[in-house]
Amino acid sequence: MRYLLVEDNERLARAIVTRLTLDGHAIDHAPDLETARDCIAGTSYDLILLDIMLPDGDGRGFLEEQRRKEGTTPVIVLTARSEVSDRVGMLDLGADDYITKPFDFSELEARCRAVLRRQGGAARNEKSYRGVVLDSLAGTLTIGRRRERLRNRELRLCEVFFAAPGRIFSKPHLMDRLFSFSEEVSENAIEVYVGRLRKKLEGSGVRIETVRGLGYRLVGEK
């Protein structure tokens, strides 16, 4: 996905860009509103992450301006202020959601997904491998004429495999993608989700292979 990050704090912006790139997203950074306007004029984004306090103006004004221009790109506001005082105003001005700093990136991703899903497929995010189509927004796997609904963790696991078919993913890596830091889970927990996914992929010509001692990978049936 392509993000635009409007954030004036250089350090935080650099960190967010690096972090989102790790998950395979493309991300442009605008340190102020003027740069942000230029970016929007030149490229189309799937989502805008907007800070509120910016050197050349209030992010809320920018939000209003975007909505007046009928820009449909969803906006998630990054707020560092007290949630109690700020949130209502922002949602009234047309933000699609907000997230309070500091945030968990899996939560940010979940919110982006929810916002895009609500927007109704303007930006379809589909990946396919050997005729099996993964729709991240709808949370479905299409196997020929069959459609399987995926639960959130199954979906996220699927996304990891579909992003790089054939590549081996270690158990710790998969766990990072699936569980939050506050969850105490053993490595065996990953087997449960791999097992569920295998069941849903049955008869599709695609399967998840266990590579002993290394991890799992997505492969096609011979």
Next chain:
Amino acid sequence: MSTVAASGSIRRRLTLQLAAIAVLLSVAFFLIVRGVAEQAAGQTQDQILAASATSIADALRSEKGQVQLELPYSALSMLGSVSEDRVFYRVAIAGRTLTGYDDLPLPALPEATGEPVFATFDYRGEPVRSVTLSRNVSIGERPVEAVISVAQTRLFLGAIRARTSTIAAAVGLAFFAVAVSLSLWAAHSALRPLERLALSVTRRGPKDLRPLRAETPAELVPLVAALNNFMERLRASLARSEDFIAEAAHRVRTPLATLRTQAEIAYRRVERPENRAALKEMILAIDESSRSAGQLLDHAMVTFRTDHLETEQLDLGELACDTRNRLEPTAELKDIGLELELPDAPALFEGDPILLENALRNIVDNAIKYSPPDSLVRIALHICGGDYVIGVCDEGRGFGTGDLRRMTRRFSRGTNVEDIVGSGLGLTIADEVARAHGGRLELARNKGGKGACVSLVLPRP
């Protein structure tokens, strides 16, 4: 609302002072009227006495070397015409009584000037007023001094005094009554601008800190000016504290966000399990501190707002729905379903939407936090008698074995939650919001045995 101890009442003091003045004036009036009436009556008697003595003196004649007197009738009848008072007289020629009462005392006359001398004394057991004058009568070639004294009792004067006293007292009392009621009215009307001012301050909304612009009498201008000045300072101080809370949050949270993001990046890049474990601990610590900072600030805002409740009509169903939508992505991460059950009709309630949303979000957030993956959190809005009950039930670990009432206390957490990040303020905030709206927070163990139920109970309008 604090009460102010009243130290006396201006109305009462003003009324009492005006009434005291009225009493003094009434008494003075009474005394003056009685004095003037008495004096007038006394003067009248004196004049008649003098006229009577003069006419007796005029009737003295000298005949054959003797002083002769034919008492003129009119001399005594003029005295009788005024009242029933008894009259005494004495005419003495060269110290020898010619006629009249021998024992009627004659005051010493200065010189034979013909000027009458008045005196008051007791005679025959009664107070009398007497006039004495002398006249030289010539007997042959020799002038002889004739002294004429006429005295009259003072019953008439007493009667006049009694009558004028009664009238003066009646008029004085009437004056007093009128003056007291006038002073009551005066006190009331003098204080009316003050009451109007008090009313216009009380009628204001809790957030209305605009200066007072009502018409103000000159005497109240300093008070109103001081009040306006005070409100201005209060407004500035409130704005400052709001700004401070926002600024503090900004300052604390932005670096924490950088720290957390970098820690996550590092976590993804390092391979060695011990390094990963250390980074994970670090991220958890960051989460804990940011959550505490956030909730402390939220708590400060909630406390601030509960003191200045800004209510509006809202639909609790809509509120529950918004909260559910807001937290759905968070729940989804753990494959937790958020189930919402609402009544058909809107649940209208008069309350502060920001506070109520915050309370409900804290409750649902808690439920998600303590729920295992692949479970269900139920949010249900019911009408229970006179109350709205928004119940949030989870299938988590429940509240443990501790005292449920302790849970809403600040920084107090359950006995079984050491492994989960939390500040112990979530339910405190919810509880304070409920109380500020005349409701309460109820905690219960889920009936099915597992999990917890937290209910926000709000009175129906």
